[in-house]
């Protein structure tokens with residue numbers, strides 16, 4: 035039994051427990067002879083000592099019963115705390131954190147953790163001591179303490195977290211206040227991560243509810259201007275050779291930077307004045323770190339100008355880098371070589387600040403990763419600006435309790451500025467995507483930003499609890515019953531509307547009944563021309579109708595016939611639809627009697643799918659006929675294919691049907707799909723999001739259909755970057771004139787026609803690069819193009835993602851006739 039150390043402590047139990055603690059420490063040292071934090075000591079290591087507790091505190095025994103138990107327990111906790119603090123302060127005062135003896139503190143904390151889980155001391159005691167320990171140590175020492183905390187995190191927060199939360203939060207916040215976020219980011223990050231892991235996701239204790247910015251993070255740079263160096267027609271090329279020749283360059287980095295040598299510069303390329311760019315570029319950091327300064331119109335104007343200058347400089351740099359690629363002299367620096375000194379420096383400082391020396395500037399902007407870093411900052415600030423548009427604010431209007439600190443109710447971004455922001459976002463997105471693995475990188479940024487928007491919204495909503503209560507059994511049963519009600523068929527008609535009677539199946543003679551099923555009128559579609567006569571008769575009847583009622587009945591009947599006729603004509607006479615302006619006059623669809631009969635294998639309503647079930651992705655210039663070919667395929671090969679309809683956040687236009695033209699969803703739903711990583715491609719147009727949900731394609735595949743997706747070139751690239759396995763088909767126009775004619779016919783404005791033709795040429799050029807598409811089909815004659823499409827789809831099963839060499843042999847015609855010289859390349 036431990037003896038009471040009554041000379042040191044007025045309360046005998048304190049002395050007794052302090053002695054027990056010391057025994058525990060000695061025991062710990064004997065079973066863990068190392069001086070390291072690991073391994074943690076656990077309850078079985080201290081079982082013998084725990085068994086002695088009831089001799090000091092009778093209430094520590096599980097069998098102990100008393101009416102006064104809570105008071106006795108409170109007294110025990112106070113005694114344990116006093117003794118523990120006493121031992122602890124003795125140890126802290128007598129050992130330094132780097133010494134091997136300091137392991138005693140870790141052992142003491144482990145013992146207290148065991149006591150706490152055993153309900154023999156206050157649950158927060160361990161953290162109170164940790165708090166003191168943090169206060170007593172330098173930053174370096176605090177890192178060690180965090181090594182301990184991180185190593186024990188799961189066990190020390192597993193029980194009674196509520197009682198511990200406050201002290202954890204207080205210690206972490208105190209520590210964060212001590213550490214400069216700017217200078218000790220990595221450690222700050224550890225502290226934050228520790229907090230995030232300790233607290234439930236929806237806990238608002240550490241949320242920056244007031245939306246404060248870290249305004250002390252000032253980026254300083256050399257403000258004095260430097261005269262351009264005319265002696266060398268280059269932009270500060272840092273090469274070892276130069277540095278050797280010219281003593282003046284001694285202070286420059288010895289790593290090779292991107293070359294801006296005028297000799298290698300394409301004639302049209304504007305030279306880049308990095309001296310002028312330097313202050314403009316670095317001044318952006320001011321607005322990046324304090325976006326609210328942009329409420330001042332002068333600051334906003336400066337920001338716009340600065341970002342535009344930076345973007346055009348980045349574009350020039352990227353072009354120069356592409357042009358000089360391959361030349362050893364002008365290699366882009368991939369990584370600086372670090373000397374050993376550098377390594378030492380990096381391990382002792384965690385300096386997230388930009389190095390803003392003028393000497394480094396060329397090297398920095400020549401580095402793609404550096405440029406990306408800046409562009410991410412720009413993206414964040416642009417998103418912030420967009421949150422000030424009336425449209426963005428309207429989305430918050432239905433939030434009842436708004437956290438005004440993060441809404442900026444009195445600020446509004448004007449239409450013109452909003453337009454600029456959207457354009458700039460597009461520009462930056464295109465820039466990022468064009469660089470190495472840019473699509474993937476851009477997608478990551480988009481996902482992070484869209485997630486962040488959800489957090490911002492949560493803050494705007496004043497952080498409502500995110501934990502949902504479990505559904506009560508009563509609610510569950512009610513939901514199940516109503517789902518059943520909805521899903522259960524209503525009373526069925528004896529014969530579904532428009533269906534032929536199946537009564538004959540009841541007949542005794544099953545064989546003849548089955549024969550009747552084979553009768554052509556049961557499964558064959560009526561001939562198109564049969565409708566012509568019926569519609570003509572309706573027209574005649576209309577002329578002789580005696581009353582409005584009779585007239586409307588005839589009109590209804592005619593509409594039904596016309597609709598059915600159009601559906602049949604759609605399979606083979608889609609081109610004649612252009613001649614139909616009025617639904618009352620559909621003669622055009624009956625006129626061409628040379629409709630080709632369905633060829634073998636092209637059976638009407640044939641549901642047989644191709645052997646190769648890989649999804650098909652169709653692309654090609656606008657109005658080349660993608661949708662037309664796709665509709666033909668869906669119609670002629672019923673049940674074999676299914677179109678994957680894209681999602682969008684924009685509202686439906688006149689005539690657009692939800693689920694048919696697009697899935698019209700709100701941003702929240704869109705972001706949920708994005709967050710789930712279900713989009714195989716996304717794009718932004720006029721501020722609205724578009725995306726193809728791979729789940730829809732998957733669902734089609736699961737139902738036995740081959741999914742068909744219509745995408746533009748960027749979409750295809752994204753799908754490929756995402757590793758989407760599909761067959762890629764490029765639809766090419768026969769000539770630019772023909773494409774122009776189709777564009778005109780479709781009512782596209784002259785200005786758009788020119789830009790569409792230009793991008794069509796780029797698409798066609800791109801399609802010729804090897805491995806881009808599995809096949810190219812020239813859509814001259816629609817039926818012929820359709821045949822080629824089927825031939826490819828049903829043809830020999832080849833690879834995908836542009837590796838199908840066989841596909842080119844299936845009659846595809848890669849080249850577009852060159853309209854300018856009349857050269858028919860086909």
Ligand SMILES: Nc1ncnc2c1ncn2[C@@H]1O[C@H](COP(=O)(O)OP(=O)(O)OP(=O)(O)O)[C@@H](O)[C@H]1O
Nearest residue numbers: 609655656657658659660661662776813814815816
């Ligand atoms: N081979 C063809 N000959 C003549 N006209 C055609 C041919 N193929 C398609 N068209 C017509 O061209 C127009 C555009 O076709 P469609 O809408 O299918 O193009 P698209 O490539 O899907 O266009 P977008 O990409 O803009 O959606 C339609 O009026 C269609 O009838």
